[in-house]
Amino acid sequence: xxxxxxxxxxxxxxxxxxxxxxxxxxxxxxxxxxxxxxxxxxxxxxxxxxxxxxxxxxxxxxxxxxxxxxxxxxxxxxxxxxxxxxxxxxxxxxxxxxxxxxxxxxxxxxxxxxxxxxxxxxxxxxxxxxxxxxxxxxxxxxxxxxxxxxxxxxxxxxxxxxxxxxxxxxxxxxxxxxxxxxxxxxxxxxxxxxxxxxxxxxxxxxxxxxxxxxxxxxxxxxxxxxxxxxxxxxxxxxxxxxxxxxxxxxxxxxxxxxxxxxxxxxxxxxxxxxxxxxxxxxxxxxxxxxxxxxxxxxxxxxxxxxxxxxxxxxxxxxxxxxxxxxxxxxxxxxxxxxxxxxxxxxxxxxxxxxxxxxxxxxxxxxxxxxxxxxxxxxxxxxxxxxxxxxxxxxxxxxxxxxxxxxxxxxxxxxxxxxxxxxxxxxxxxxxxxxxxxxxxxxxxxxxxxxxxxxxxxxxxxxxxxxxxxxxxxxxxxxxxxxxxxxxxxxxxxxxxxxxxxxxxxxxxxxxxxxxxxxxxxxxxxxxxxxxxxxxxxxxxxxxxxxxxxxxxxxxxxxxxxxxxxxxxxxxxxxxxxxxxxxxxxxxxxxxxxxxxxxxxxxxxxxxxxxxxxxxxxxxxxxxxxxxxxxxxxxxxxxxxxxxxxxxxxxxxxxxxxxxxxxxxxxxxxxxxxxxxxxxxxxxxxxxxxxxxxxxxxxxxxxxxxxxxxxxxxxxxxxxxxx
Amino acid sequence: xxxxxxxxxxxxxxxxxxxxxxxxxxxxxxxxxxxxxxxxxxxxxxxxxxxxxxxxxxxxxxxxxxxxxxxxxxxxxxxxxxxxxxxxxxxxxxxxxxxxxxxxxxxxxxxxxxxxxxx
Numbered sequence: 146x147x148x149x150x151x152x153x154x155x156x157x158x159x160x161x162x163x164x165x166x167x168x169x170x171x172x173x174x175x176x177x178x179x180x181x182x183x184x185x186x187x188x189x190x191x192x193x194x195x196x197x198x199x200x201x202x203x204x205x206x207x208x209x210x211x212x213x214x215x216x217x218x219x220x221x222x223x224x225x226x227x228x229x230x231x232x233x234x235x236x237x238x239x240x241x242x243x244x245x246x247x248x249x250x251x252x253x254x255x256x257x258x259x260x261x262x263x264x265x266x267x268x269x270x271x272x273x274x275x276x277x278x279x280x281x282x283x284x285x286x287x288x289x290x291x292x293x294x295x296x297x298x299x300x301x302x303x304x305x306x307x308x309x310x311x312x313x314x315x316x317x318x319x320x321x322x323x324x325x326x327x328x329x330x331x332x333x334x335x336x337x338x339x340x341x342x343x344x345x346x347x348x349x350x351x352x353x354x355x356x357x358x359x360x361x362x363x364x365x366x367x368x369x370x371x372x373x374x375x376x377x378x379x380x381x382x383x384x385x386x387x388x389x390x391x392x393x394x395x396x397x398x399x400x401x402x403x404x405x406x407x408x409x410x411x412x413x414x415x416x417x418x419x420x421x422x423x424x425x426x427x428x429x430x431x432x433x434x435x436x437x438x439x440x441x442x443x444x445x446x447x448x449x450x451x452x453x454x455x456x457x458x459x460x461x462x463x464x465x466x467x468x469x470x471x472x473x474x475x476x477x478x479x480x481x482x483x484x485x486x487x488x489x490x491x492x493x494x495x496x497x498x499x500x501x502x503x504x505x506x507x508x509x510x511x512x513x514x515x516x517x518x519x520x521x522x523x524x525x526x527x528x529x530x531x532x533x534x535x536x537x538x539x540x541x542x543x544x545x546x547x548x549x550x551x552x553x554x555x556x557x558x559x560x561x562x563x564x565x566x567x568x569x570x571x572x573x574x575x576x577x578x579x580x581x582x583x584x585x586x587x588x589x590x591x592x593x594x595x596x597x598x599x600x601x602x603x604x605x606x607x608x609x610x611x612x613x614x615x616x617x618x619x620x621x622x623x624x625x626x627x628x629x630x631x632x633x634x635x636x637x638x639x640x641x642x643x644x645x646x647x648x649x650x651x652x653x654x655x656x657x658x659x660x661x662x663x664x665x666x667x668x669x670x671x672x673x674x675x676x677x678x679x680x681x682x683x684x685x686x687x688x689x690x691x692x693x694x695x696x697x698x699x700x701x702x703x704x705x706x707x708x709x710x711x712x713x714x715x716x717x718x719x720x721x722x723x724x725x726x727x728x729x730x731x732x733x734x735x736x737x738x739x740x741x742x743x744x745x746x747x748x749x750x751x752x753x754x755x756x757x758x759x760x761x762x763x764x765x766x767x768x769x770x771x772x773x774x775x776x777x778x779x780x781x782x783x784x785x786x787x788x789x790x791x792x793x794x795x796x797x798x799x800x801x802x803x804x805x806x807x808x809x810x811x812x813x814x815x816x817x818x819x820x821x822x823x824x825x826x827x828x829x830x831x832x833x834x835x836x837x838x839x840x841x842x843x844x845x846x847x848x849x850x851x852x853x854x855x856x857x858x859x860x861x862x863x864x865x866x867x
Numbered sequence: 868x869x870x871x872x873x874x875x876x877x878x879x880x881x882x883x884x885x886x887x888x889x890x891x892x893x894x895x896x897x898x899x900x901x902x903x904x905x906x907x908x909x910x911x912x913x914x915x916x917x918x919x920x921x922x923x924x925x926x927x928x929x930x931x932x933x934x935x936x937x938x939x940x941x942x943x944x945x946x947x948x949x950x951x952x953x954x955x956x957x958x959x960x961x962x963x964x965x966x967x968x969x970x971x972x973x974x975x976x977x978x979x980x981x982x983x984x985x986x
Contacts, residue, residue: 148885151881152878152881152882152885155877155878155881156878158877159876159877159878185922186922188920189875189920189921189922192920193875193876193920196876196878196879196970196971197876197878197879199970199971200878200879200882200970200971200972328940328941329934329940329963330944330960330963330964330965331940331941331942331943331944331963331965331984332943332965332966332984333941333984333986335986336983336984336985336986340983388983390966391965391966391967391983391984481890481891482891483888483889483891484893485888584869584910584911587911588909588910588911694909698909
């Protein structure tokens with residue numbers, strides 16, 4: 146199997162490195178440097194060699210390395226003193242390990258008994274025995290779980306070894322009470338039930354009698370227990386124990402075998418509620434129990450109280466689980482596909498789009514007139530290709546709900562921590578967006594909401610004083626706008642404290658002492674690198690990560706961030722994100738006869754140079770005046786150091802929008818047209834270039850670079866500053 | 868589903884990557900606990916699989932830090948280890964580990980254990 150060969154190759158490479166490291170370490174140890182660091186490094190290296198060897202079944206190497214490792218373990222914790230004799234034994238053993246590795250690599254056998262003498266020395270040094278697990282246990286083994294079997298073992302066996310008459314399945318009664326520790330280790334009763342359900346039919350009953358009154362409710366307390374009856378013809382006590390393997394000691398559990406005692410007439414197995422419906426039933430209680438994860442609103446604990454809790458949050462949907470189970474019962478409705486495979490399809494569709502547009506370009510009037518069938522065929526091809534492209538993109542698209550759904554809990558926690566009253570409203574959760582974009586969205590959104598809750602929303606008293614309602618509102622919305630998705634976090638809080646922001650920015654050198662800024666520029670400072678009011682404020686937003694992280698994360702996926710704030714009325718932070726990361730709508734331009742593409746989403750307008758109103762600042766750089774506003778000018782030819790037309794006649798200005806409404810005007814030689822391109826990463830294939838977001842292949846097969854407007858602006862700024 | 872694998876052995880990382888990506892997981896990698904923590908600062912994952920013996924920051928310390936961060940209480944963390952002694956597992960669990968996998972792992976077993984602890 147070639148995979149295995151690949152892994153072996155990796156392993157042997159790694160062994161070579163580890164062996165040379167071991168050589169160095171032992172040389173130093175021989176010189177008398179016997180610190181804990183060296184001993185730990187040596188132990189780890191041998192341990193790694195052993196770990197890999199066991200995966201490939203190099204048993205001679207595993208046995209020797211294991212014995213050696215045991216000695217090293219004794220040495221590092223001082224049970225065996227590291228005298229010169231032990232050092233020389235170790236150095237010799239290291240050579241033996243190298244020999245074993247070499248033999249495994251070349252596939253040759255060493256003499257049986259090679260290294261046996263050293264192993265004997267290890268054992269005598271370590272007190273006559275390997276106190277670690279014997280070698281057989283390297284196989285995956287089963288660790289018994291301490292469970293109480295209410296019934297004698299023979300009964301359990303009887304239920305299985307002698308198959309019950311007819312089809313009567315085995316029946317088990319399991320009572321289960323988790324301890325808080327179970328939740329602290331991220332185990333979840335619901336998952337255990339799911340696992341049990343894979344063994345057979347289960348019926349779960351939740352015991353909520355111990356639920357205290359809301360006033361006495363301890364958020365991290367655990368108040369629920371369950372009894373589960375399992376009907377299964379394949380389960381045995383071992384399989385049931387294995388389900389609870391990871392929660393051993395973290396729960397009280399009793400498993401009772403009922404055998405096939407219940408007559409089918411009394412209880413029709415077919416009438417058992419399906420697991421799907423049980424999940425729905427169990428869920429609210431499960432969530433309450435999960436208060437161990439500080440996840441649940443106490444009021445959610447009882448289905449009856451469910452509605453009481455609802456106003457602050459949209460109803461928690463039974464996540465993934467329920468849906469999946471339902472899907473299963475209706476037959477396969479979804480399949481799990483490796484993202485790489487989807488990406489490959491996306492890429493190939495991209496190439497197809499390019500080929501298709503290349504073919505269309507080749508059709509001149511002459512050909513059109515002569516081959517009408519071909520023309521019609523090409524039109525259909527164009528249509529189908531576009532349809533294919535949309536469908537493929539739809540595969541990668543997911544509702545933003547998957548990210549939004551984490552936010553109610555966050556807001557609840559923030560409200561508790563800050564002592565504020567906050568209501569979260571969510572709009573447009575079903576807006577779909579590319580999976581890779583979604584994955585990058587969680588952290589920025591979390592941070593923005595933290596920021597709103599912490600700095601935006603005021604304390605209840607302050608709100609009342611300002612004539613607002615006691616409860617602050619954070620509105621999280623998503624909508625599609627053309628080729629973009631707009632996601633906004635809006636609050637009705639106090640707005641950005643511009644004086645304070647400016648003061649902090651001046652303190653940190655983000656803004657020069659004499660620099661004058663507009664309100665909007667001040668608001669956008671919160672995204673500036675190096676600006677974080679972290680230490681100044683609280684433990685919520687201030688985790689040492691500033692809002693600049695939001696900006697850089699969003700920029701990474703081709704989006705932009707914008708903030709607008711009205712003092713006393715609130716702040717709106719919006720993210721503009723591309724629908725997909727794979728295909729980009731662009732304007733194709735040429736600079737000194739080289740093609741470049743500019744993302745269409747960033748273009749505001751284009752102007753002929755002859756008609757543009759340029760001005761110059763004292764430093765000599767040009768500015769463009771557009772409707773009374775001055776915009777920085779970047780001549781792409783100059784910027785990229787390529788020859789260009791001597792004068793501006795016939796050249797064009799492309800006015801682009803960079804982050805936060807700031808604009809930049811790019812000067813190009815020619816505007817060729819609009820098209821879609823497939824983005825190819827420069828970093829992956831070459832290296833990062835400032836001002837260039839990537840590359841693409843055009844219809845005629847030539848390569849064009851994608852302009853990174855934001856990047857150009859920054860480099861331009863820096864130059865000006867210097 | 869995204870999984871973060873933390874191991875100082877490239878071999879083990881490669882084998883995990885192969886097994887997990889064939890099963891449809893997106894795999895992130897880190898070669899020690901500190902790097903694992905760095906990954907968790909910027910990436911969200913559905914499950915973590917970590918080795919115990921690693922340089923810089925070992926698996927136990929890593930788990931403790933993840934749980935202490937206050938953001939990952941319900942993140943399942945599996946301890947991947949050749950240590951068959953109960954002691955390491957107990958240490959891992961005391962630090963907040965959800966379950967364990969014994970190296971060398973059987974691919975099917977690995978996936979089934981993961982499926983046991985993720986939502």
